Amino acid sequence: xxxxxxxxxxxxxxxxxxxxxxxxxxxxxxxxxxxxxxxxxxxxxxxxxxxxxxxxxxxxxxxxxxxxxxxxxxxxxxxxxxxxxxxxxxxxxxxxxxxxxxxxxxxxxxxxxxxxxxxxxxxxxxxxxxxxxxxxxxxxxxxxxxxxxxxxxxxxxxxxxxxxxxxxxxxxxxxxxxxxxxxxxxxxxxxxxxxxxxxxxxxxxxxxxxxxxxxxxxxxxxxxxxxxxxxxxxxxxxxxxxxxxxxxxxxxxxxxxxxxxxxxxxxxxxxxxxxxxxxxxxxxxxxxxxxxxxxxxxxxxxxxxxxxxxxxxxxxxxxxxxxxxxxxxxxxxxxxxxxxxxxxxxxxxxxxxxxxxxxxxxxxxxxxxxxxxxxxxxxxxxxxxxxxxxxxxxxxxxxxxxxxxxxxxxxxxxxxxxxxxxxxxxxxxxxxxxxxxxxxxxxxxxxxxxxxxxxxxxxxxxxxxxxxxxxxxxxxxxxxxxxxxxxxxxxxxxxxxxxxxxxxxxxxxxxxxxxxxxxxxxxxxxxxxxxxxxxxxxxxxxxxxxxxxxxxxxxxxxxxxxxxxxxxxxxxxxxxxxxxxxxxxxxxxxxxxxxxxxxxxxxxxxxxxxxxxxxxxxxxxxxxxxxxxxxxxxxxxxxxxxxxxxxxxxxxxxxxxxxxxxxxxxxxxxxxxxxxxxxxxxxxxxxxxxxxxxxxxxxxxxxxxxxxxxxxxxxxxxxxxxxxxxxxxxxxxxxxxxxxxxxxxxxxxxxxxxxxxxxxxxxxxx
Amino acid sequence: xxxxxxxxxxxxxxxxxxxxxxxxxxxxxxxxxxxxxxxxxxxxxxxxxxxxxxxxxxxxxxxxxxxxxxxxxxxxxxxxxxxxxxxxxxxxxxxxxxxxxxxxxxxxxxxxxxxxxxxxxxxxxxxxxxxxxxxxxxxxxxxxxxxxxxxxxxxxxxxxxxxxxxxxxxxxxxxxxxxxxxxxxxxxxxxxxxxxxxxxxxxxxxxxxxxxxxxx
Numbered sequence: 001x002x003x004x005x006x007x008x009x010x011x012x013x014x015x016x017x018x019x020x021x022x023x024x025x026x027x028x029x030x031x032x033x034x035x036x037x038x039x040x041x042x043x044x045x046x047x048x049x050x051x052x053x054x055x056x057x058x059x060x061x062x063x064x065x066x067x068x069x070x071x072x073x074x075x076x077x078x079x080x081x082x083x084x085x086x087x088x089x090x091x092x093x094x095x096x097x098x099x100x101x102x103x104x105x106x107x108x109x110x111x112x113x114x115x116x117x118x119x120x121x122x123x124x125x126x127x128x129x130x131x132x133x134x135x136x137x138x139x140x141x142x143x144x145x146x147x148x149x150x151x152x153x154x155x156x157x158x159x160x161x162x163x164x165x166x167x168x169x170x171x172x173x174x175x176x177x178x179x180x181x182x183x184x185x186x187x188x189x190x191x192x193x194x195x196x197x198x199x200x201x202x203x204x205x206x207x208x209x210x211x212x213x214x215x216x217x218x219x220x221x222x223x224x225x226x227x228x229x230x231x232x233x234x235x236x237x238x239x240x241x242x243x244x245x246x247x248x249x250x251x252x253x254x255x256x257x258x259x260x261x262x263x264x265x266x267x268x269x270x271x272x273x274x275x276x277x278x279x280x281x282x283x284x285x286x287x288x289x290x291x292x293x294x295x296x297x298x299x300x301x302x303x304x305x306x307x308x309x310x311x312x313x314x315x316x317x318x319x320x321x322x323x324x325x326x327x328x329x330x331x332x333x334x335x336x337x338x339x340x341x342x343x344x345x346x347x348x349x350x351x352x353x354x355x356x357x358x359x360x361x362x363x364x365x366x367x368x369x370x371x372x373x374x375x376x377x378x379x380x381x382x383x384x385x386x387x388x389x390x391x392x393x394x395x396x397x398x399x400x401x402x403x404x405x406x407x408x409x410x411x412x413x414x415x416x417x418x419x420x421x422x423x424x425x426x427x428x429x430x431x432x433x434x435x436x437x438x439x440x441x442x443x444x445x446x447x448x449x450x451x452x453x454x455x456x457x458x459x460x461x462x463x464x465x466x467x468x469x470x471x472x473x474x475x476x477x478x479x480x481x482x483x484x485x486x487x488x489x490x491x492x493x494x495x496x497x498x499x500x501x502x503x504x505x506x507x508x509x510x511x512x513x514x515x516x517x518x519x520x521x522x523x524x525x526x527x528x529x530x531x532x533x534x535x536x537x538x539x540x541x542x543x544x545x546x547x548x549x550x551x552x553x554x555x556x557x558x559x560x561x562x563x564x565x566x567x568x569x570x571x572x573x574x575x576x577x578x579x580x581x582x583x584x585x586x587x588x589x590x591x592x593x594x595x596x597x598x599x600x601x602x603x604x605x606x607x608x609x610x611x612x613x614x615x616x617x618x619x620x621x622x623x624x625x626x627x628x629x630x631x632x633x634x635x636x637x638x639x640x641x642x643x644x645x646x647x648x649x650x651x652x653x654x655x656x657x658x659x660x661x662x663x664x665x666x667x668x669x670x671x672x673x674x675x676x677x678x679x680x681x682x683x684x685x686x687x688x689x690x691x692x693x694x695x696x697x698x699x700x701x702x703x704x705x706x707x708x709x710x711x712x713x714x715x716x717x718x719x720x721x722x723x724x725x726x727x728x729x730x731x732x733x734x735x736x737x738x739x740x741x742x743x744x745x746x747x748x749x750x751x752x753x754x755x756x757x758x759x760x761x762x763x764x765x766x
Numbered sequence: 767x768x769x770x771x772x773x774x775x776x777x778x779x780x781x782x783x784x785x786x787x788x789x790x791x792x793x794x795x796x797x798x799x800x801x802x803x804x805x806x807x808x809x810x811x812x813x814x815x816x817x818x819x820x821x822x823x824x825x826x827x828x829x830x831x832x833x834x835x836x837x838x839x840x841x842x843x844x845x846x847x848x849x850x851x852x853x854x855x856x857x858x859x860x861x862x863x864x865x866x867x868x869x870x871x872x873x874x875x876x877x878x879x880x881x882x883x884x885x886x887x888x889x890x891x892x893x894x895x896x897x898x899x900x901x902x903x904x905x906x907x908x909x910x911x912x913x914x915x916x917x918x919x920x921x922x923x924x925x926x927x928x929x930x931x932x933x934x935x936x937x938x939x940x941x942x943x944x945x946x947x948x949x950x951x952x953x954x955x956x957x958x959x960x961x962x963x964x965x966x967x968x969x970x971x972x973x974x975x976x977x978x979x980x981x982x
Contacts, residue, residue, distance in 0.1 A: 093889035099882035
């Protein structure tokens, strides 16, 4: 049922049309998010729905009641006061700047409406207030006054206040925009809670990640019109409209898959221009494809004979199910079906996390295994593959199992398959086995963050993600990520300076956790800034580099002004850098000056000083293991700011805190404004607990060697489990895989066979 | 003057304090609510109402209060040959005048409350009246307390003008005594009374301000 109907709504402020003939509906229980740049009219819509602004054309119908009575001579006549009051009580509003009543205590702020409007007794109202405050986790603040609360607390009180009259619809106007970045999380958490309760909500925001998580449907607005509408999948992951893409690009990176596609099309058009070349290349391609297909059909048969047969069988079944991150519904259905058919107890949550339990009759000991169901979808440019419906073709290639020009999804499908094989097995009947299947590990980690593990009996979890044969992961890093910015200021008329472009391309990049310990990868942003620093007296005009906050940058591009006579010196410096790194492109060329406008000296110096002095790469190591590292990840511009993203990973929090002090000084010195940050928790445990010893014993029984204990800089899902399970013991084990996250992803079959035996041995001796 | 004379004088002047306080309190009780109403009307979107209140405030603040008292008392006589109570006349004149000052104070007080407060109240279902009395007024009072206390103190002393239409309040008595004894002592003593009264009024306002300090 549509609880809100907006029909042909138009609104003008002094002849400026801010909303242009907009129509949309909101269903009961739905969370609708309205995205858009500032000035796109999104807040005005909320204000019109709340009758805080009068509309000029159209109508709004709330819960069957119409706001407009009739139209007379082109003017709208609003309905009677009585009806408007009823409409009003159906809608709650949460404002950007809270608008709490300062003269009333937190409790009174919430109680006043139930008492005065709903005629509740004081006791009843107090009960309502207590319940709501408990939900907002603010019960201890109930007698304080708004002035003594933090922004996040204020906003939570304001949400509680709007809920006090039990409205059918809750509108939120930029609920997190006036908050400090570190306070945003607590408010978003509360809103997510409400979304889970299936409250009808209309939320105006720019927090794209949040929108993606919470929205059932997203409307993207630009210039007073709805540009795009659809599920978060459609609008954020696959935007169709140019404006949406531009907007999203300013806030997040487009998914790598889309980028690849774009590049492909570009290349193709280029090809079409060169007619002769085209035929040749296409011929080559078809031959290549044919070969692969032939190999494919042979290896399908081969596949059936590979041990461990059960694991391979399940992996084949999973590979036919599309399971891109954020799209795990089908794999969830598969897992639920698996559990139902075998009469196993299972739990599913709204994120599509699944837990399956196999109880033994003797009911002795319990152990849990964990894997994530989603996978990264990457493919070669010349391959036609639709990750949303095509199954992944498995090819046996020597000792390796690989896909046909796409990612294989062994990360972490092989883990899922192994758990299913264990749950399905007739052996180990004396042990309770629990399988934990999480979602979105490759993107938001929301699955691990939000999964409810209270149903779990075991405090021992073996993750089958990200392992390496012969090694056992016993610790992971705590990761802090930031986004900071510097406001732009310009300088004009740089008379005798000349414009240059400095270009860094084809660096290896890689994951800022896994690959940071490889000096040869280099960080092009740091390298480029090094040159500018040594050149001195430059003005940056344009700057961009890197892709995502958890990736080592692969490219860097800077346009800048300097005195022409310095060119030789710069070329010298470039030569030195080139000697150190392999197969990279570093170029300097003269720019095509359009105007002599660049960032002011002060801004340029702040950018250079910050990046130059930023301690990048590995900072501390213990026995070859990195325990503190930093990554200068991206530098990007938007209209008004230069945005810089960087991250720190630490296994030793004391060392990190010392480093953070230095970093903070640098940030203060260069006056950077931090606009976003998040902390991903790490796994920290006793290095010889029961689980680790158990795994080690099993390995030693089979291969006569100890497992090598490994501490990684990457973030693993186990970090999020720590708060959920008392005395958690968590390790990661698994077979060797190569070139994960790329179309060359391959799984070593022999390694799988050996590590699978380790799992069986663990269960035998447990 | 002898001590006895001074004590006597004190008693005589004290009888005038009663009249002073009557004028003071009645004026306050009537002018503050009137001031709030005029303040709200001054903010009205209806141009005529807002214009009328502006003219009213201009006249009340732009002419001497002494003239206003004379007009209020004598105009009915000259125009319609009506005689009426002097005390009533002084109350009308003072209330009319002070309401104008209070109106401006309250107007600025109303404007100092962010629009979001009324909007939040509206979305919770409050009507305009509830919004004003439950949400806005408590905050306005806190904001306007210092300027209001200024006006109140000034009113205390302005009561001395009641004598122009022949009301024997304290200062009028003091002047008479001063002429009688041919001494400035009675005037000084009147001054001391004003000082004590002002001190008491300030004390009360300080108390109220303290009480409202629980939030900022």
